[in-house]
Amino acid sequence: MTRRNAFEDAALPLFGSDEAQPVPLPEGRLPSYIKDHRARLRARFLEGGAQAMPDYELLELVLFRAIPRQDVKPLARALLDRFGDFNRVLSAPMHQLVEVPGIGDSVATDLKILEAAAHRMMRSRVMQRPVLSGWDALLDYCHTAMSHRATEQFRVLFLDTRNTLIADEEQGRGTVNHVPVYPREIAKRALELDATALILVHNHPSGDPTPSQADIDMTAQVQSVCQALGIALHDHLIIGKSRELSFRSEGYL
Numbered sequence: 001m002t003r004r005n006a007f008e009d010a011a012l013p014l015f016g017s018d019e020a021q022p023v024p025l026p027e028g029r030l031p032s033y034i035k036d037h038r039a040r041l042r043a044r045f046l047e048g049g050a051q052a053m054p055d056y057e058l059l060e061l062v063l064f065r066a067i068p069r070q071d072v073k074p075l076a077r078a079l080l081d082r083f084g085d086f087n088r089v090l091s092a093p094m095h096q097l098v099e100v101p102g103i104g105d106s107v108a109t110d111l112k113i114l115e116a117a118a119h120r121m122m123r124s125r126v127m128q129r130p131v132l133s134g135w136d137a138l139l140d141y142c143h144t145a146m147s148h149r150a151t152e153q154f155r156v157l158f159l160d161t162r163n164t165l166i167a168d169e170e171q172g173r174g175t176v177n178h179v180p181v182y183p184r185e186i187a188k189r190a191l192e193l194d195a196t197a198l199i200l201v202h203n204h205p206s207g208d209p210t211p212s213q214a215d216i217d218m219t220a221q222v223q224s225v226c227q228a229l230g231i232a233l234h235d236h237l238i239i240g241k242s243r244e245l246s247f248r249s250e251g252y253l
Helices: 001-006 034-046 055-066 073-083 088-091 107-126 135-144 183-192 213-228
Strands: 153-161 165-173 197-203 231-239 244-246
Touching: 034 055, 034 244, 055 088, 055 107, 055 183, 073 088, 088 107, 135 153, 135 213, 135 231, 135 244, 153 183, 165 183, 183 197, 183 213, 197 213, 213 231
Parallel strands: 197 231
Antiparallel strands: 153 165, 153 197, 231 244
């Protein structure tokens, strides 16, 4: 092995002692089966991108850098068994990630940083841009931010007179099937931001975006308060796991 390869596969001094400990290896070298496996996955990613890889292999690629001298395939499988898919692994709360044997605070933090980076990239595609002419980008952003959450989250997108998105704010988090919403607080915040229109967004952790009667009633309350102040409610989006529902399209608004 050349000195360069030994450096590339050396353990990075980024993580604390809370991580799964690698098996001691002679001369600091990886077993060939691990090294070859990692090389194959990296080559496949470079050739075909993420779409060429199942979730567990993509997760292995992420874990390579966090745990550089250990076979991480069992750990990737354990994470997927616990949370279901790649996106749900990244969106899992820290306290649930560290419950998986072999995942310490540092690796969990790496996963949350990756999630935050994905959200930041998608958010940059919609902020300060006309929302109605970039509807697909907005839906992509909402799905990235919300579709894999285990509890309900309620967000409000505030728009100006040109329907440009000027703010995206979380208004509340709740349980698996409920989140408290306060229509007057939403209207008050719209006035503070000089917003002239709103889009409400919340997720259904069940995966089914069909609105409940409580969703319908809450939307009517928000619309009533906003109309009194001259603020338009363009839509209310419910984000499911693989699809969304638009109140406007479905005739609820």
